[in-house]
Amino acid sequence: MNIPARPFKALRLAQTESGVRMEFREIRWDELDPGTIGIRVHYSSVNYKDALAATGAGKILRRKQVIGGLDLSGEVIASEDPDFPCGSLVAAVGGGLGETRDGGYAEYARLPAELLVRLDPPLGTRAAMQIGTAGFTALLAIRRLEEAGIRPGDGPVVVSGATGGVGSFAINLFHAMGYAVSALTHKSGCEAYLRAIGAEEILGPKDWDPKGAALLPGHWSGGIDNVGGAVLSWMIRSTRHGGAVASVGMAASPQLQMTVFPFILRGVSLLGINSTEVAPERRGALWHELAHEAFPPGIDRIAHQQIPLSALPEAFGDWIENRVVGRVVVAIAEEG
Numbered sequence: 167m168n169i170p171a172r173p174f175k176a177l178r179l180a181q182t183e184s185g186v187r188m189e190f191r192e193i194r195w196d197e198l199d200p201g202t203i204g205i206r207v208h209y210s211s212v213n214y215k216d217a218l219a220a221t222g223a224g225k226i227l228r229r230k231q232v233i234g235g236l237d238l239s240g241e242v243i244a245s246e247d248p249d250f251p252c253g254s255l256v257a258a259v260g261g262g263l264g265e266t267r268d269g270g271y272a273e274y275a276r277l278p279a280e281l282l283v284r285l286d287p288p289l290g291t292r293a294a295m296q297i298g299t300a301g302f303t304a305l306l307a308i309r310r311l312e313e314a315g316i317r318p319g320d321g322p323v324v325v326s327g328a329t330g331g332v333g334s335f336a337i338n339l340f341h342a343m344g345y346a347v348s349a350l351t352h353k354s355g356c357e358a359y360l361r362a363i364g365a366e367e368i369l370g371p372k373d374w375d376p377k378g379a380a381l382l383p384g385h386w387s388g389g390i391d392n393v394g395g396a397v398l399s400w401m402i403r404s405t406r407h408g409g410a411v412a413s414v415g416m417a418a419s420p421q422l423q424m425t426v427f428p429f430i431l432r433g434v435s436l437l438g439i440n441s442t443e444v445a446p447e448r449r450g451a452l453w454h455e456l457a458h459e460a461f462p463p464g465i466d467r468i469a470h471q472q473i474p475l476s477a478l479p480e481a482f483g484d485w486i487e488n489r490v491v492g493r494v495v496v497a498i499a500e501e502g
């Protein structure tokens with residue numbers, strides 16, 4: 167057991183009457199949420215939802231105060247579970263971290279075993295956080311589309327919110343699996359980045375039809391939507407007969423206004439993706455794939471940025487203002 171005797175640093179989010187307050191606190195081991203596995207955290211990351219939680223721009227916190235950070239990776243330092251011996255490298259993504267229970271923005275964490283995966287070499291704790299919730303969700307969405315019958319030879323697929331974390335990994339994984347990928351972005355100047363991670367075609371704000379007919383010419387065999395609202399409606403209305411669209415995010419809007427024609431007249435399927443509520447066996451299998459056959463080849467282009475824990479409070483605004491390309495890793499106590 168290497169439980170820290172000294173207090174350690176954590177970024178705590180507290181719900182107050184005037185909004186969310188974030189502050190660095192020195193906390194003690196026994197102040198952490200209980201759990202059978204103790205972890206020295208190596209890395210965390212920043213997801214859009216982390217920024218919503220910390221700034222109060224979205225109602226994410228499910229209790230009065232919590233240590234932020236949806237994702238974490240690190241080394242087991244205390245364990246009551248033989249499947250997670252001390253010294254093993256682990257990661258947790260989603261599962262309520264940073265929302266309903268203490269998350270990854272602290273030097274140590276305590277979690278129940280069912281929220282953890284053991285990292286398969288060669289996947290280390292840094293690569294696991296480069297991938298994080300975003301890469302895990304992208305692979306989950308692709309596998310759900312494939313379970314709905316989508317295959318690389320069926321025609322092009324489209325990804326919205328293309329420069330974001332989920333969007334970038336979805337493009338990169340689709341491309342590596344042999345799909346022709348179109349990337350829909352609302353940022354200018356990102357063509358070179360999107361092509362480098364695997365996009366064959368780049369679409370901008372002028373290339374999609376925000377209103378238009380109930381059914382548009384059927385073009386996509388499948389799609390992954392990260393923004394919701396009019397983009398999701400357009401994606402569904404322009405999907406081919408028998409195709410499927412995975413709804414992942416609502417960065418632009420939680421609304422969906424359209425007719426049911428694509429579902430009934432074209433047999434298009436709309437798949438809901440929830441990366442938080444994934445059964446432990448499936449979570450483990452997806453992480454195994456990410457360590458081996460589905461390791462994203464563009465990982466270092468997508469997640470080349472790293473910041474220290476101390477820089478987080480200043481950083482969150484970039485996600486709310488949509489200024490981030492790719493993913494950012496947070497170094498807590500680096501591997502090794």
Ligand SMILES: NC(=O)c1ccc[n+]([C@@H]2O[C@H](COP(=O)([O-])OP(=O)(O)OC[C@H]3O[C@@H](n4cnc5c(N)ncnc54)[C@H](OP(=O)(O)O)[C@@H]3O)[C@@H](O)[C@H]2O)c1
Pocket residue numbers: 213214215299300303326327328329330331332333350351352353392393413414415416417418439440441442485488490492
């Ligand atoms: N369902 C799940 O389990 C799950 C898991 C992870 C994430 N999510 C959600 O999926 C979304 C993407 O997550 P992320 O971590 O990839 O976020 P991110 O890195 O911040 O990327 C979001 C992307 O959406 C686009 N965007 C942002 N604000 C927008 C706006 N106001 N209007 C239109 N487009 C906008 C931007 O792409 P462009 O500038 O390239 O268009 C941005 O890069 C978020 O809504 C997140 O909460 C859901």
